[in-house]
Amino acid sequence: MGRREFSEEFKREAVALVLEQGYTVTKAAKALGIGESALRRWMGNRRPVAGAPVVGLQDGSAEQRKIRELEKRVLELERERDILKKFHGLLCQGTGSRYKVIQEAEKAYPAAVVCRVVGVARSSYYAWKARQHKGRSARAELVREVQAIHAQMRQSYGSRRMSQELSRRGHVVGRECARRLMREGGVQARVRRTHRYVRREQTSAIAENRLDRAFAVTVPNRFWAGDVTYIWTQQGWMYLAVVLDLYSRRVVGWATSGSCDTFLVIRALQVALQTRRTEPGLMFHSDQGSNYASLTFQQFLREHQIVQSMSRRGNCWDNAVVERFFCTLKGECVGERAYRDHAEAHADVLDYILMYYNQDRLHSAASHMPPAEFEQLKVETA
CATH class of the missing domain: 3.30.420.10 (Ribonuclease H-like superfamily/Ribonuclease H)
Known part of the structure; x- marks a missing residue:
């Protein structure tokens, strides 16, 4: 297909997602279907600044990129130092096992980062957490999960999609059970107003209806x-x-x-x-x-x-x-x-x-x- 060409308007829109709307380069590039390197090139040496307008794009020098990489590494090392200090302090307080200390430290830092810094496998930590929650009421947990999904999915999921989302998250829940959980959690799908259309059968003089409602397509980009x-x-x-x-x-x-x-x-x-x-x-x-x-x-x-x-x-x-x-x-x-x-x-x-x-x-x-x-x-x- 050859190299894709992007308009200046598209580039400005892509850069605005990072500079003005706060998305990471990875997240914005994935959403737009473009490469991260291309998006970083369009951004040049510009950094996210609140309220700053998106103007011309220019490539950053090798020295500037090196400085940004070093600054990022310094921040990572400082965070690792703080995690180790907190981990040591919690151990000295007699908080309990190292897993409990990680759980406490997780309130301030991502669990994945804490596990990596202290040399504990994430799978072992998450398995321990699962065992700790085993004695809790599964029903109450499911209700809370339903409430979280309801908020995350913009209050749009009915019982059918709710049961599917719960299954994706590891809970085998049927539609009827999902309906009861939603009722217990006090959540309900947002009701939309309907609109009635007048149906006519006149064909277009420009182009015929070649699609003919064949919406079940098996290949992309066709x-x-x-x-x-x-x-x-x-x-x-x-x-x-x-x-x-x-x-x-x-x-x-x-x-x-x-x-x-x-x-x-x-x-x-x-x-x-x-x-x-x-x-x-x-x-x-x-x-x-x-x-x-x-x-x-x-x-x-x-x-x-x-x-x-x-x-x-x-x-x-x-x-x-x-x-x-x-x-x-x-x-x-x-x-x-x-x-x-x-x-x-x-x-x-x-x-x-x-x-x-x-x-x-x-x-x-x-x-x-x-x-x-x-x-x-x-x-x-x-």
Whole structure:
């Protein structure tokens, strides 16, 4: 496929995730589907500074990189020194076994780091912790786990997804048991408002419905679908365009703007093309909106050898996957929030898409795994 080219806008967006929104380079690169080295190169010698605007990118010198590496190593050595001092002090206090001392030190430091510094296998420590909790009420633990999942997953999981998430975490729990645990924990999935659509059967004069609701796709980067929705802010409406890969239901392209025009949907598709490896013949499905029917958008598809497919007029079921995503987005993220401006809404929506929906949220069409994990499993087993 050759080397991928990224636009300056995409680079600024990627750098902003680290410099302005506080993500690590590893986490941001994974969410965007790019290499860490590329992201570090775009960042240059810039460091995260609260409120600092993202400006031009430049490569850092070898000396600057060496200094950063040495500073990082100094911080690690200082932390190891503090851990050993705390470990020794707790032992002198007669806290108990070394495992109990690690448990106390874990309140201030990550357990993995403490175990490494004091020379204790993490598996041995975690096995000891498991034995310590053996006498506790399993029911009460499950209820607390359900409450934690409920908060972590934005109050969106019903009994079906709750039972699946508990199973992923090592608890064999059926749907009925999950429902009872949710009732005991006082948690309930957030109820979303429904909308009734008028169904019509008019076909598009631009492109036929080539997808024909064949949403069960077995290969990635062959069938994409997109649409536009709107989000209210105190600055006015912000429009969001997305592109989903029907194989994993992962959001692979996105763009926001104060105008719902052709350039908005082109930008979303450009992001998808930059972050994914595609081949000629890729199909892109959408509704019959004017931005997707424009001559500029059709020309863009032809230049990239993308086959266009369109839903029948007024038939939202022909693009049900994207419609369902928007319903989930507004139920779990946007809700009734009153964003101050487009920048705040953009940051919140992008965090939901890249860090939660793609990376953590279970999806039934992805074998009850997060989309990113489902794609990675496909790569590992190929």
